[in-house]
Amino acid sequence: MAVKSGDLVRAVREKLENSLESQASDSRFPPYIFETKGEVVQVRGDYALIKFGQMPAPNVWLRMDQLEPFK
Incomplete structure (x- = not known):
C-alpha cells in the first residue's frame, strides 16, 4: 500500500501483533x-x-505494511 501524508488509515491487527515492533515494546x-x-x-x-x-x-x-485504508 502506498501511503502519503493526509491519508486516513488504521492498523492491521494480524500484521502488528507478531511483528518485531510488538516484541520490542x-x-x-x-x-x-x-x-x-x-x-x-x-x-x-x-x-x-x-x-x-x-x-x-x-x-x-x-x-x-501494517496499515490499511480506513473505510
Whole structure:
C-alpha cells in the first residue's frame, strides 16, 4: 500500500501483533489503533507517523505494511 501524508488509515491487527515492533515494546496495543481512523502525518522510509485525533493519544510510527485504508 502506498501511503502519503493526509491519508486516513488504521492498523492491521494480524500484521502488528507478531511483528518485531510488538516484541520490542508492550504488546498490548490499544483498541483505537485498529478501530478508529488515524491520519498519516509523515512518511519516512518504510514507516508512517500516525496521529489518532479522536481522543488524546500519542502519535505512533508503524510500518506501512501494517496499515490499511480506513473505510
